[in-house]
Amino acid sequence: MQTVSVTKDLRAPIGRLWDLLLDVERFADYMSDVEWIKVLDVRDDVRTAEWSVILRGSILRWSEKGRVDPSRHRIDFEQLDGDLSVFQGEWLLTDLGGGLTRASLRIEFEIGIPLMARMLDPIARESLRTNTSRMLEELEQRACAPEE
Template sequence: MPSEERTAMPHVEVHLPISAPAAVAWEAVSRLEDYATYMRNVESVAVLGETEDGTRTSAWSVLLKGSVLEWVEEDELDHERRVMTFTQVSGDLDEFTGYWRVDAEGDRASVVVMSVDFEIGIPLLADMLNPVAARALQENCEHMLRAIEQRVTVGS
């Protein structure tokens, strides 16, 4: 019986402690439309639509190692738990899903987490491309979180 083994999607997760209350960090994380103004690797994010239940659609253009990646995602915001999950609905990658989460660490500190699973969509080159893409995405996530950190801690 032939086995059709499918390798697990590459996974990237970044945790960054921030010296700001969770509510302040969450405000910055959940305001996607501001990202391009202070994240050097984000060319644009446009919120295309939003429902009252906290679901929105956003269009992204991001620089990743000299290449522009573009996609549209559906975001689900849970303000109470400070979690924003996202799923690509169209775009350059075959699959792109994950979440942002802000955890309180006492009254004056928080940890921002960004977790991403992705599939490039080129099975024959996956073994070669996935590790390179994972490293690039890891660096990109770190830059985004550090930009949020700088935005919420300036003047603190």
């Protein structure tokens, strides 16, 4: 299994960033790599959603179950169905004080084509790292923009 982890200190309060993370259907409004997200169901702390993102010029689609933990500002997710064999990970926000928040996004994945893994894994890993970094940057920009 391959892992991509990106952590950035964002100049935005944790409450604002958390609210944005919970409003995933609006990601496409301000995240350039997100084509669309549709929340299918929310029950207690579990959210089921379908995602479509642009990854290195290709469309990657999946449905996922996310466990939302507001007390820890954490969302753990795992793919239910989709283009990859495995796609799971977590969003985590940590309040650093003074309006600064550490945001982490970790993704574990398997492409699911064993004979091609040696060639495709490094490309997918770098593409996901770029995509993940951009998502965190765009999340910070949105958090700092005037609220609509």
